[in-house]
Amino acid sequence: MKFNIGCARVGLVLATGAMFLALTASAAAQVQTQTSTTTGNPTQEVSVERGEVVHVSGNDVVVKMEDGSLRDFHNVPETARATVDGQEVGVHDLKPGMKLERSLTVVTTPQTITTVQTVTGKVFRASPPNNVILTLENGTNEAFTIPKDQKFTIDGQQTDAWGLKKGMKVSATKVVEEPLTVVEHSRQVTGSAPPPPMPPPADAPILIAEATPAQLPTLAAASTAPAELPKTGTILPLLGLLGSLAIVSSLVLSTIRKSL
Numbered sequence: 001m002k003f004n005i006g007c008a009r010v011g012l013v014l015a016t017g018a019m020f021l022a023l024t025a026s027a028a029a030q031v032q033t034q035t036s037t038t039t040g041n042p043t044q045e046v047s048v049e050r051g052e053v054v055h056v057s058g059n060d061v062v063v064k065m066e067d068g069s070l071r072d073f074h075n076v077p078e079t080a081r082a083t084v085d086g087q088e089v090g091v092h093d094l095k096p097g098m099k100l101e102r103s104l105t106v107v108t109t110p111q112t113i114t115t116v117q118t119v120t121g122k123v124f125r126a127s128p129p130n131n132v133i134l135t136l137e138n139g140t141n142e143a144f145t146i147p148k149d150q151k152f153t154i155d156g157q158q159t160d161a162w163g164l165k166k167g168m169k170v171s172a173t174k175v176v177e178e179p180l181t182v183v184e185h186s187r188q189v190t191g192s193a194p195p196p197p198m199p200p201p202a203d204a205p206i207l208i209a210e211a212t213p214a215q216l217p218t219l220a221a222a223s224t225a226p227a228e229l230p231k232t233g234t235i236l237p238l239l240g241l242l243g244s245l246a247i248v249s250s251l252v253l254s255t256i257r258k259s260l
Contacts, residue, residue, distance in 0.1 A: 039109060101190050116176075
């Protein structure tokens with residue numbers, strides 16, 4: 001981008017019989033104009049900003065800067081590009097955790113544009129202090145406006161507009177030097193993706209949980225009931241029961257006999 005930061009500096013070059021003329025529109029075609037540009041030594045300034053992407057939504061990006069502040073970048077254009085780990089990415093490729101670095105380079109180059117306008121003719125009629133009519137080299141007469149307090153050198157003598165006489169040869173040169181400053185901006189965005197998660201150490205045990213199915217009794221196990229009583233069991237209850245039956249039987253027989 002270019003812009004003018006200075007004001008024009010006008011210099012006058014007067015030859016013998018020369019005068020500074022403000023050219024009218026009718027005489028513009030008779031004025032010879034030459035323009036040249038002189039370039040000075042450029043200066044360069046580089047600024048760097050660093051931050052980490054914390055949020056991405058569409059074309060809006062939130063970056064946490066080095067100083068801890070959050071900066072919102074709204075409506076990042078689709079054409080914007082960044083180089084992340086050697087790969088060119090767009091706004092939709094940005095992910096939280098990416099670290100970005102933006103370099104802004106400003107190159108300032110001073111220039112001077114010099115414009116030289118020259119007109120040559122003979123005084124046809126002078127109307128001091130403001131106007132003069134010259135007969136140009138192509139034979140046409142053109143009117144010019146004389147700036148206020150303009151001085152002229154004719155035959156080694158200085159004079160003002162009142163000293164102009166018909167037939168005097170006049171060659172007027174207008175030199176305009178316009179300082180300009182050309183400023184060029186270039187931006188470059190680079191970055192790196194967040195590192196992948198660290199794998200576990202090689203010597204660390206890896207635990208794998210495995211469910212063990214419940215054991216159901218098989219048919220063969222159910223059919224093999226113990227054939228003998230437990231060692232704690234005895235035949236005493238059975239003997240007691242038989243004894244009780246014998247006593248009851250004897251009582252019944254005794255009762256029957258008595259009744260007979």
